[in-house]
Amino acid sequence: MAQAQLTVDIDAITSNWRALDALTASHVATAAVVKADCYGLGAARIAPALAAAGARTFCVAQAEEGAVVRTALRAAAGAEAAGAGSAEPEILVFGGYAGGEAPLFREYALTPLLNSPGQLRHFRAEMSGAPCGIQLDTGMNRLGFEGLELAQTLMEIMALRPRLVMSHLACADEPANPMSALQLAAFNTMTLALPGIRRSLSATGGTLLGPLYHFDMVRPGVGLYGGAPYMQAKPVVRLSLPVIQVRDVLPGEIVGYGGTYVAERPRRIATLSAGYADGLLRSLSGAATLHAGDTPCPLVGRVSMDLITVDVTGLDEVPATMDILGPHQGVDTLAAAAGTIGYEILTALGSRYARVYKGA
Numbered sequence: 109m110a111q112a113q114l115t116v117d118i119d120a121i122t123s124n125w126r127a128l129d130a131l132t133a134s135h136v137a138t139a140a141v142v143k144a145d146c147y148g149l150g151a152a153r154i155a156p157a158l159a160a161a162g163a164r165t166f167c168v169a170q171a172e173e174g175a176v177v178r179t180a181l182r183a184a185a186g187a188e189a190a191g192a193g194s195a196e197p198e199i200l201v202f203g204g205y206a207g208g209e210a211p212l213f214r215e216y217a218l219t220p221l222l223n224s225p226g227q228l229r230h231f232r233a234e235m236s237g238a239p240c241g242i243q244l245d246t247g248m249n250r251l252g253f254e255g256l257e258l259a260q261t262l263m264e265i266m267a268l269r270p271r272l273v274m275s276h277l278a279c280a281d282e283p284a285n286p287m288s289a290l291q292l293a294a295f296n297t298m299t300l301a302l303p304g305i306r307r308s309l310s311a312t313g314g315t316l317l318g319p320l321y322h323f324d325m326v327r328p329g330v331g332l333y334g335g336a337p338y339m340q341a342k343p344v345v346r347l348s349l350p351v352i353q354v355r356d357v358l359p360g361e362i363v364g365y366g367g368t369y370v371a372e373r374p375r376r377i378a379t380l381s382a383g384y385a386d387g388l389l390r391s392l393s394g395a396a397t398l399h400a401g402d403t404p405c406p407l408v409g410r411v412s413m414d415l416i417t418v419d420v421t422g423l424d425e426v427p428a429t430m431d432i433l434g435p436h437q438g439v440d441t442l443a444a445a446a447g448t449i450g451y452e453i454l455t456a457l458g459s460r461y462a463r464v465y466k467g468a
């Protein structure tokens with residue numbers, strides 16, 4: 109095998125979705141966040157499996173992503189004649205409605221989450237009567253109506269009969285951070301002005317903060333794909349890299365660009381086929397661990413574009429492939445080595461891997 113292989117366990121993803129769904133009361137819906145191509149893992153394969161598991165709402169960042177998800181969901185529903193007749197799942201677009209995109213939103217039955225009075229006006233002018241939601245800014249200062257904007261446009265908002273009002277927590281992955289309670293209070297207060305509309309506040313982190321944060325719908329993303337802060341998640345990805353050369357290095361010799369690694373003793377170095385062009389961040393240079401079966405081996409020297417180098421001196425036999433993600437090392441462990449978060453490790457995974465989908 110010359111190509112690195114990324115294995116995505118779809119059954120683990122649906123099982124994580126069910127487990128998160130089970131954390132909320134039965135009247136609370138659990139959406140599936142499938143933005144950024146399911147955090148880099150492949151929305152066309154994963155979204156239909158989540159729909160089959162029971163997800164009725166999907167969330168994306170941009171309308172174009174929503175079109176891809178809708179196409180995959182329709183293809184899967186078409187393949188299963190039983191899907192016909194039942195209403196299509198809802199696809200929410202976090203980025204809202206910028207104007208001029210009505211054909212795209214209509215063709216793929218996408219629901220924008222309007223984020224500002226300007227978006228509201230574009231939507232009203234171009235898509236009146238179509239479904240929409242409203243995003244409120246409860247303190248993150250990123251997206252959504254602020255309190256004054258809400259007050260000034262309340263009548264226009266209510267006239268659109270929004271299906272959902274939502275907001276997003278800035279610090280939900282830190283349970284002790286008081287910001288979440290402040291945002292919860294702001295959300296409760298602001299939504300008093302929007303009675304009778306379904307409410308949603310929480311992503312994965314907020315879902316874990318407990319029922320006060322659940323409202324009518326939660327929106328987990330990273331937890332589905334096996335990442336923190338959902339520590340009970342089943343691991344989802346395995347990334348196996350082929351060993352393409354092995355060489356013996358003498359004391360004083362260097363390995364890789366810049367000569368940042370100098371062998372102090374005789375070393376055996378394996379060269380593996382994947383690099384920063386494949387999402388193995390350059391900050392993993394000299395910092396990551398690979399596994400040969402159960403045996404950990406350190407990455408030495410710099411990560412280059414297409415290759416990494418690993419000290420395999422401790423192995424009796426060098427295997428054909430080594431794992432950088434898998435049962436011994438999850439996305440968060442690798443992220444810590446790179447000085448980043450699991451989200452970035454996942455979404456950086458490149459397009460050169462042979463992708464294998466297990467399950468579903």
Ligand SMILES: *Cc1c(COP(=O)(O)O)cnc(C)c1O
Nearest residue numbers: 141276311312327328329330331
């Ligand atoms: C990305 C995102 C989510 C999902 O967040 P996770 O932390 O991955 O669970 C939910 N809601 C909004 C608005 C988002 O942008």
